[in-house]
Amino acid sequence: MPLGEFELIARFFDRGPAREALLGIGDDCALLAPVEPHNVLAVSTDMLVEGRHFFHDADPVSVGHKSLAVNLSDLAAMGARPRAFTIALALPQVDEDWLGGFCRGLFAIADRHACELVGGDTTRGPLTVCITVLGEVPPGAALRRDAAQPDDDIWVSGTLGAAALAVHDRAAGRSRETPDRAAARLDWPEPRVALGLSLRHVARAAIDLSDGLTGDLGHILDRSRVGAELDWPALPLDASLDGRPDALRRRLALAGGDDYELLFSAAPENRSAIEAIGRRLDLPLARVGRIVAGEGLRLRDARGRPLPVDAHGFDHFA
Numbered sequence: 191m192p193l194g195e196f197e198l199i200a201r202f203f204d205r206g207p208a209r210e211a212l213l214g215i216g217d218d219c220a221l222l223a224p225v226e227p228h229n230v231l232a233v234s235t236d237m238l239v240e241g242r243h244f245f246h247d248a249d250p251v252s253v254g255h256k257s258l259a260v261n262l263s264d265l266a267a268m269g270a271r272p273r274a275f276t277i278a279l280a281l282p283q284v285d286e287d288w289l290g291g292f293c294r295g296l297f298a299i300a301d302r303h304a305c306e307l308v309g310g311d312t313t314r315g316p317l318t319v320c321i322t323v324l325g326e327v328p329p330g331a332a333l334r335r336d337a338a339q340p341d342d343d344i345w346v347s348g349t350l351g352a353a354a355l356a357v358h359d360r361a362a363g364r365s366r367e368t369p370d371r372a373a374a375r376l377d378w379p380e381p382r383v384a385l386g387l388s389l390r391h392v393a394r395a396a397i398d399l400s401d402g403l404t405g406d407l408g409h410i411l412d413r414s415r416v417g418a419e420l421d422w423p424a425l426p427l428d429a430s431l432d433g434r435p436d437a438l439r440r441r442l443a444l445a446g447g448d449d450y451e452l453l454f455s456a457a458p459e460n461r462s463a464i465e466a467i468g469r470r471l472d473l474p475l476a477r478v479g480r481i482v483a484g485e486g487l488r489l490r491d492a493r494g495r496p497l498p499v500d501a502h503g504f505d506h507f508a
């Protein structure tokens with residue numbers, strides 16, 4: 191590497207004395223003070239691989255943004271407050287322009303969420319970004335996948351299907367037809383951290399929508415040992431799907447990944463509290479169905495008739 195490993199870290203990643211950490215980048219470990227006495231640490235890792243999670247010609251600024259955004263999304267889905275992260279980076283070569291852009295995107299979202307980079311590892315290899323985030327949450331307030339109960343409402347934030355539309359068009363060689371807002375949803379996902387924090391003690395189970403609605407809801411159903419009914423007309427399809435064939439709209443909304451919205455269950459008595467949260471955050475929250483006793487996922491049309499749920503979430507090994 192023309193630029194050595196340590197120069198690279200110093201130039202691009204070390205931004206001076208740590209704020210959140212007692213000791214940040216540069217020693218064998220970072221040191222963080224214990225979290226608030228009764229809180230627990232929430233820890234999550236997500237890896238992005240070129241060609242698998244982002245395209246080789248993707249804007250490095252958006253790759254930096256998305257690498258941390260998908261991790262913050264996991265904290266959001268747990269109701270945890272972000273504190274710090276580490277980054278493990280494999281680079282095929284030292285491309286200073288690429289690294290500069292990557293770090294701009296990375297640190298912009300890190301600063302917005304007050305989530306500090308405290309360490310990492312850097313090596314040569316196929317372009318891979320692996321981030322571990324640390325957050326904190328009072329243990330009883332964590333939004334776990336196993337907490338849904340029969341008769342809970344099912345809610346979804348924001349809109350569905352836009353990011354998957356961008357992927358679909360690209361695979362079909364028709365990216366020029368993708369509305370800008372859909373392309374932006376794919377490259378610049380916005381983790382719903384403020385929503386996750388607001389849902390403590392309001393929602394029961396939550397998950398972030400990374401792999402598609404039916405697959406991700408399926409994780410809650412499995413872990414909570416319950417079933418669900420979804421009302422197709424209630425699903426908040428993104429406006430960028432307007433005018434696309436019905437079968438495609440349904441597939442993108444149900445099985446398309448990369449939306450990074452939150453799906454959560456909550457007792458019906460919390461409806462007005464949840465609507466107030468949506469208004470306060472200026473974020474649409476749609477009530478899309480309910481948890482039922484038993485198992486399985488059923489989808490219903492406007493007249494309550496069953497629709498097929500053949501769409502499965504994205505599985506990286508499928």
Ligand code: ADP
Nearest residue numbers: 199203215216217218277279308309310311312
């Ligand atoms: P070690 O030999 O203990 O693995 P390294 O020599 O890999 O340590 O890293 C030196 C220091 O730089 C460590 O504090 C490590 O956390 C940090 N570091 C390495 N790569 C990065 C990176 N990409 N971003 C931030 N910190 C990094």
Ligand code: MG
Nearest residue numbers: 310311312313
């Ligand atoms: Mg190392």
